[in-house]
Amino acid sequence: MIPGKGWCAQAELKRFTQTANSPEAIGVGARHGKKIPAPPDPMSLSSAKAFIKNLIYEWFKEKQIQYNL
Numbered sequence: 001m002i003p004g005k006g007w008c009a010q011a012e013l014k015r016f017t018q019t020a021n022s023p024e025a026i027g028v029g030a031r032h033g034k035k036i037p038a039p040p041d042p043m044s045l046s047s048a049k050a051f052i053k054n055l056i057y058e059w060f061k062e063k064q065i066q067y068n069l
Contacts, residue, residue, distance in 0.1 A: 016051055024036070
């Protein structure tokens, strides 16, 4: 859904979610404790913050258009 709106690439979203879910990638701060392999190029925390910030920005833009604000 998010890539379909043009807010990010499918590969970027997968890299974000796989990094966030992988204890191998980020340690005990991972969302899941089960063995989820780290992506080949795990997303850094600063990149993840920028990624989320952009998604929020795009969501606000959509709402602004939707409600003619």
